[in-house]
Amino acid sequence: MPPLMKLISSRLALGAVTLLAVSALMFVGIELLPGDLAQQILGQSATPETLAAFRAELGLDQPAHLRYLDWLAAAAQGDFGTSMASQRAVADLLSTRLTNTMFLACYAAVIAVPVAILLGLLSALWRNSLFDRSVNVGALGAISMPEFFVAYLLVLFLSIRMGWFPTLARIDEASSFGDALYRSFLPALTLILVVIAHMMRMTRAAIINVLAAPYIEMARLKGVPRWRVIVLHALPNALAPIINVVALNLAYLIVGVVVVEVVFSYPGLGQLLVDAVASRDFPVVQAVGLFFAGTYITLNVLADILSILSNPRLRHAR
Amino acid sequence: MMLKTTTALAAPTRRGFLAGAAAGGMALGLGLNTRAHAAVPKKGGTLRVGYTQGSTSDSLDPATYANDFMFATSYAVFSTLVEIAPDGSAQPDLAESYEATPDARVWTFRLRDDATFSDGKTVTAVDVISSIRHHMGPDSKSGVKPLLAQIKDIRADGDNVVIFELEDGNADFPFIFNDYHLTIRQDKDGSIDPESRIGTGGYVIEAFEPGVRIELKRRDDYWKAGRAHFDKVVLLKVGDPAARMNALMTGEVDLIDRPDLKTIHLLKRNRNIKIHTQNGTLHYTMPMQVTAAPFDDVNVRLALKHAIDREAIVQKVLKGFGTVGNDHPIASSMPYYNAELEQHAYDPDKAKHYLSKSGLSSLDVTLHTADAAFNGAVDASVLFSEAAKGAGINLKVSREPDDGYWANVWLQKPFCCSYWGGRPTPDLMFSAGYAATADWNDTSWKNERFNQLLAEGRSQLDQGLRAEIYGEMQQLCQTDGGALIPAFGQYVSAMSTKVQTPERVSEMWDLDSIRFIERWWMA
Numbered sequence: 068m069p070p071l072m073k074l075i076s077s078r079l080a081l082g083a084v085t086l087l088a089v090s091a092l093m094f095v096g097i098e099l100l101p102g103d104l105a106q107q108i109l110g111q112s113a114t115p116e117t118l119a120a121f122r123a124e125l126g127l128d129q130p131a132h133l134r135y136l137d138w139l140a141a142a143a144q145g146d147f148g149t150s151m152a153s154q155r156a157v158a159d160l161l162s163t164r165l166t167n168t169m170f171l172a173c174y175a176a177v178i179a180v181p182v183a184i185l186l187g188l189l190s191a192l193w194r195n196s197l198f199d200r201s202v203n204v205g206a207l208g209a210i211s212m213p214e215f216f217v218a219y220l221l222v223l224f225l226s227i228r229m230g231w232f233p234t235l236a237r238i239d240e241a242s243s244f245g246d247a248l249y250r251s252f253l254p255a256l257t258l259i260l261v262v263i264a265h266m267m268r269m270t271r272a273a274i275i276n277v278l279a280a281p282y283i284e285m286a287r288l289k290g291v292p293r294w295r296v297i298v299l300h301a302l303p304n305a306l307a308p309i310i311n312v313v314a315l316n317l318a319y320l321i322v323g324v325v326v327v328e329v330v331f332s333y334p335g336l337g338q339l340l341v342d343a344v345a346s347r348d349f350p351v352v353q354a355v356g357l358f359f360a361g362t363y364i365t366l367n368v369l370a371d372i373l374s375i376l377s378n379p380r381l382r383h384a385r
Numbered sequence: 386m387m388l389k390t391t392t393a394l395a396a397p398t399r400r401g402f403l404a405g406a407a408a409g410g411m412a413l414g415l416g417l418n419t420r421a422h423a424a425v426p427k428k429g430g431t432l433r434v435g436y437t438q439g440s441t442s443d444s445l446d447p448a449t450y451a452n453d454f455m456f457a458t459s460y461a462v463f464s465t466l467v468e469i470a471p472d473g474s475a476q477p478d479l480a481e482s483y484e485a486t487p488d489a490r491v492w493t494f495r496l497r498d499d500a501t502f503s504d505g506k507t508v509t510a511v512d513v514i515s516s517i518r519h520h521m522g523p524d525s526k527s528g529v530k531p532l533l534a535q536i537k538d539i540r541a542d543g544d545n546v547v548i549f550e551l552e553d554g555n556a557d558f559p560f561i562f563n564d565y566h567l568t569i570r571q572d573k574d575g576s577i578d579p580e581s582r583i584g585t586g587g588y589v590i591e592a593f594e595p596g597v598r599i600e601l602k603r604r605d606d607y608w609k610a611g612r613a614h615f616d617k618v619v620l621l622k623v624g625d626p627a628a629r630m631n632a633l634m635t636g637e638v639d640l641i642d643r644p645d646l647k648t649i650h651l652l653k654r655n656r657n658i659k660i661h662t663q664n665g666t667l668h669y670t671m672p673m674q675v676t677a678a679p680f681d682d683v684n685v686r687l688a689l690k691h692a693i694d695r696e697a698i699v700q701k702v703l704k705g706f707g708t709v710g711n712d713h714p715i716a717s718s719m720p721y722y723n724a725e726l727e728q729h730a731y732d733p734d735k736a737k738h739y740l741s742k743s744g745l746s747s748l749d750v751t752l753h754t755a756d757a758a759f760n761g762a763v764d765a766s767v768l769f770s771e772a773a774k775g776a777g778i779n780l781k782v783s784r785e786p787d788d789g790y791w792a793n794v795w796l797q798k799p800f801c802c803s804y805w806g807g808r809p810t811p812d813l814m815f816s817a818g819y820a821a822t823a824d825w826n827d828t829s830w831k832n833e834r835f836n837q838l839l840a841e842g843r844s845q846l847d848q849g850l851r852a853e854i855y856g857e858m859q860q861l862c863q864t865d866g867g868a869l870i871p872a873f874g875q876y877v878s879a880m881s882t883k884v885q886t887p888e889r890v891s892e893m894w895d896l897d898s899i900r901f902i903e904r905w906w907m908a
Contacts, residue, residue: 101788102792114531120525152442154580160441230635233635234632234634235638329625332622343441345440
């Protein structure tokens with residue numbers, strides 16, 4: 068499929084340019100923040116002398132554009148450098164946090180995506196029924212509350228009152244898979260409640276939209292059962308918008324969980340990014356920021372490709 | 386301990402807290418029982434701590450320690466030459482003894498010969514010298530560098546004796562070595578490996594993930610008798626106060642620091658939780674730069690000092706967990722505290738009187754503030770502004786960003802909010818923030834008599850004379866100094882009733898001056 072390959076390669080090239088722009092913006096952003104790493108780490112106990120020594124050691128006495136270009140040259144070769152604050156390799160620093168973030172995102176996604184689509188299909192099937200209305204009210208209610216509030220409610224009822232789940236989602240290398248699933252259930256549930264409404268509503272709307280088309284009426288007239296009409300006739304034609312919304316929510320599950328991480332003390336990338344920004348640790352901010360930007364770009368490209376594949380009309384250039 | 390601190394709080398205005406503390410645990414009713422229990426430390430158990438601070442940027446390099454998480458780790462895994470005892474005195478730790486020449490200029494520290502690193506090697510004078518040198522010299526980025534500038538020379542005398550030669554006499558010199566930065570590491574060719582995990586403390590590191598957790602295990606061959614009781618200690622960073630308190634409520638951690646004072650009453654509902662308070666040296670300040678108008682007029686400074694309602698700040702901002710300050714930085718628990726000074730109180734008439742003495746009919750000043758200075762600083766500033774209106778002072782509160790507060794506001798603006806964690810002795814406190822030559826003299830106050838007394842007291846070994854000197858210095862600070870010190874805060878923590886503390890703890894810093902890991906135990 069040459070047109071598709073062309074699309075993919077042009078998208079990837081655009082993605083690379085976007086990443087470059089993002090890295091420059093992040094660098095400028097950090098430069099604009101008051102104080103630098105030496106001041107943030109030494110805090111109130113900084114004296115001009117110790118600051119100068121600290122800056123010389125980290126190369127912070129160099130002009131800003133030189134520091135950026137140095138970083139860029141190394142990053143282009145795949146070397147993200149070492150954290151200025153802890154002197155650990157950024158790749159090391161990221162690896163465990165990245166695993167944790169991906170674990171939580173997958174955990175939430177594996178439950179949220181099928182449940183949302185199923186609920187969307189069912190509520191389209193039984194449109195305007197009591198089931199449809201209660202699912203909608205529940206999902207919209209969950210999304211209307213801020214995440215931290217949902218998280219605190221879950222902690223209050225499921226941990227403190229009932230004692231079923233731990234309040235701290237503490238996982239480390241030693242925890243077994245089952246243990247990790249149990250310990251991170253509450254943060255995963257919070258995320259599920261936050262993302263489900265969006266996907267569910269989009270599925271429902273897209274299906275209902277397609278249900279108005281003449282070929283559906285034709286299928287009904289031929290005597291095809293309602294559920295078959297929806298799953299086999301309507302769903303394939305409604306996939307494109309659903310895929311897009313799912314991709315957007317998956318990206319959110321990976322990059323948007325800072326608040327949930329804080330409430331449950333979950334050691335993920337969000338917390339790392341917050342720490343790095345607070346201490347102006349530029350290499351770490353860049354690495355995490357680029358990963359987040361890359362996630363968005365990849366998922367969006369993926370969503371486009373899948374939508375095209377799902378729709379034969381888009382596969383062939385006119 | 387609970388008995389003691391709670392009783393100290395028994396002022397009628399703090400009835401609410403007392404009742405709660407009694408419900409929260411064994412504070413009052415079972416007082417005697419607790420005491421009998423508290424006498425015998427027991428070995429074993431795991432202590433899990435939920436800590437507010439801790440950052441991904443933490444490293445084991447002692448020059449960079451910047452938060453409680455690393456301070457506690459430092460004291461557990463490494464040791465210092467000297468430690469502060471519960472009575473506030475400096476006691477030898479890795480040092481066996483120390484002595485000074487009569488002018489307090491040359492100090493000889495004798496090391497214990499039974500102290501070993503976790504790899505079995507004995508601690509020698511060379512280790513000590515390399516460890517201290519790590520914080521000195523032009524390339525050092527250490528926070529204690531200014532404190533060590535007075536050292537002219539360090540030399541070893543054999544394997545067990547270290548001699549410090551100072552620029553001038555300093556009777557409080559041993560106190561410096563309690564600092565968590567100044568832990569002793571192994572020498573490696575004249576310097577130390579800052580990332581090395583080999584220490585002389587009671588615990589070794591089993592796992593360390595900066596900004597997340599550290600797991601410590603007791604050393605079986607620990608050389609200090611009667612210390613390090615827990616088998617294992619886990620420090621967790623739990624930054625969110627609600628998460629920290631929830632974790633304590635559900636028993637996932639045994640101890641948390643800095644519970645949210647606004648919701649602390651919720652913790653007291655749980656019978657298995659007790660609240661622990663310490664009257665520390667922590668105090669909140671509002672430094673006025675005496676070189677900038679209008680603060681260059683002592684009458685303006687005195688007017689402002691009488692225009693602030695200290696009691697309201699203690700009650701409303703600190704929720705009663707604190708005491709009023711008297712515009713000098715010496716805490717009542719510190720040696721040489723001057724109890725005879727008259728307490729500055731809110732007195733609009735007096736403030737007006739000082740204002741007219743300065744020839745001003747009204748005063749417009751701006752107070753720069755942010756919660757980065759201390760939790761509640763913005764509220765305290767607004768309270769100050771309201772109280773000052775009564776004295777005809779128009780105090781404008783300017784809220785600054787938390788980010789970069791220490792770089793852009795503190796030491797830069799003529800009137801702002803700040804805090805001091807406190808120092809073990811008056812000399813160290815005054816030298817750090819009030820001496821004419823101090824880097825952190827945030828008021829630019831250069832009182833001749835004060836600085837002369839400071840130098841005099843430092844090399845003076847006679848206790849009676851020192852008490853007189855420091856007494857007068859507190860008075861000078863109070864009446865002439867640029868620092869407005871409205872309140873001293875209490876350190877507040879909460880823990881499971883299973884966690885036991887000695888009858889008396891060191892109150893200088895939170896949690897037994899951060900040495901709780903080695904001093905406390907599990908019932």
